[in-house]
Amino acid sequence: xxxxxxxxxxxxxxxxxxxxxxxxxxxxxxxxxxxxxxxxxxxxxxxxxxxxxxxxxxxxxxxxxxxxxxxxxxxxxxxxxxxxxxxxxxxxxxxxxxxxxxxxxxxxxxxxxxxxxxxxxxxxxxxxxxxxxxxxxxxxxxxxxxxxxxxxxxxxxxxxxxxxxxxxxxxxxxxxxxxxxxxxxxxxxxxxxxxxxxxxxxxxxxxxxxxxxxxxxxxxxxxxxxxxxxxxxxxxxxxxxxxxxxxxxxxxxxxxxxxxxxxxxxxxxxxxxxxxxxxxxxxxxxxx
Numbered sequence: 049x050x051x052x053x054x055x056x057x058x059x060x061x062x063x064x065x066x067x068x069x070x071x072x073x074x075x076x077x078x079x080x081x082x083x084x085x086x087x088x089x090x091x092x093x094x095x096x097x098x099x100x101x102x103x104x105x106x107x108x109x110x111x112x113x114x115x116x117x118x119x120x121x122x123x124x125x126x127x128x129x130x131x132x133x134x135x136x137x138x139x140x141x142x143x144x145x146x147x148x149x150x151x152x153x154x155x156x157x158x159x160x161x162x163x164x165x166x167x168x169x170x171x172x173x174x175x176x177x178x179x180x181x182x183x184x185x186x187x188x189x190x191x192x193x194x195x196x197x198x199x200x201x202x203x204x205x206x207x208x209x210x211x212x213x214x215x216x217x218x219x220x221x222x223x224x225x226x227x228x229x230x231x232x233x234x235x236x237x238x239x240x241x242x243x244x245x246x247x248x249x250x251x252x253x254x255x256x257x258x259x260x261x262x263x264x265x266x267x268x269x270x271x272x273x274x275x276x277x278x279x280x281x282x283x284x285x286x287x288x289x290x291x292x293x294x295x296x297x298x299x300x301x302x303x304x305x306x307x308x309x310x311x312x313x314x315x316x317x318x319x320x321x322x323x324x325x326x327x328x329x330x331x332x333x334x335x336x
Contacts, residue, residue, distance in 0.1 A: 103181060103189055104216070110182060111164055113148075114155050115141040116239075135244070142241050149182060153200045154240035156192060156207060156308075158233055161220040167207050167238070169194040178210075189217050195309070198272040200240040204283070206272040206307040207238075211320075218310035224252040224322050227293040236324050238306055247306045247324035250297035253290040255309075257317040268307075268321065277301045287323050299325040 115138060145166060146152045153169035170176040174196045181187035192209035194200070209218030223229040236247045255268055271283040280301045288298065299305060304326040312318035 103187055106181060106183075107165060110145065110166055113141060113144055114166070114239075116155055116157055116164060138239065138244055139241055142239060146241060149184075151177070152182075153194055154238055157237045157239075158220070158235070159237075160233060161223075162216050163209075163218065163220055165192050165209070165217070167192045167194060167200075169199055171196075171199070188212075192218065195269055195272050197270070200242070202273050204272050204275050204280075204305040204307070205238070206269065206309060208309050211311040218308060221252075221308055221310045221322050222312065222320055224249065225292060225320075230293070230295060235327075236306060236308065236322070245304070245306075246327045247304075248297055248327055249322055249324045250295050250299060251287045251291035251323045253287070253292055253321055254312055254314050255290075255319045255321055256315050257319045258315075268319075272307065297325065 142152075142155065145155075149168075151168045151170050152166055154167045155165070156167050157164045166182055168177045168182075168191050170193065174193065177191040177193045179186065179188060179190050181189075182191055189210055189212050192207050195206040195208055198205050209221075211217070211219050211222065213219075224233075230249055230252065234249055236249060238245045238247060257269075266286050268283075268286070271279060275283065283305075284299060306324045306326070308322045308324075309319050312320035
């Protein structure tokens with residue numbers, strides 16, 4: 049009977065090919081999309097880093113021309129009291145910058161900070177340098193510029209600068225929120241073609257720049273220019289009542305003022321202002 053015996057073998061199905069997931073095309077599209085997004089973001093980031101390096105290099109070159117590449121506080125203090133020969137040499141440096149760009153108004157510097165920049169003035173288009181560099185080329189950080197209603201000749205000057213996340217431009221102004229920072233950085237230097245000015249910081253405060261229809265609302269920026277005694281006193285009353293801490297420094301009508309303004313984020317149109325008064329020249333100090 050063996051010839052009739054057939055061993056039992058269970059029926060088996062032929063191995064099936066793995067079914068292709070219906071979502072595979074979608075996954076492929078998403079992978080391609082996110083890959084392209086990654087490349088795009090990388091290109092943007094590298095581009096911004098490159099722009100930042102170029103801007104830094106440009107300002108380092110400009111600071112050398114201006115003779116402001118050494119920000120030692122005592123050196124700047126000495127230069128503010130320099131003799132006639134040194135004064136002419138200093139002016140010659142700034143004249144060179146003015147020859148390169150007639151919009152150049154002066155040079156602002158605070159020792160031991162990133163603030164060491166030219167200041168521009170374009171009365172007919174105040175924000176022209178908001179996103180342009182010294183040469184007028186496109187630049188995210190722009191250049192600090194004088195506000196409307198004032199020039200370097202004015203008795204009350206305001207300079208605007210961006211609050212850059214990389215710490216450049218006027219970002220360091222925010223550190224004046226703390227009194228101990230003011231104690232170690234009490235002086236702002238603003239040099240023009242006419243004079244080398246040393247300004248002592250007397251107040252720092254937050255401000256809401258939102259335009260208001262309220263006639264009682266104070267517009268800080270209208271106090272830039274040549275102020276009457278009444279306007280000067282109004283401004284000083286506002287400054288003294290809004291300052292974050294007491295510096296013990298005040299100003300009298302006839303003193304020259306310098307305001308520095310940058311964006312702050314305590315409110316939608318927030319600004320942070322540092323206000324300083326010009327130090328008296330040595331001869332004036334003696335007379336007093």
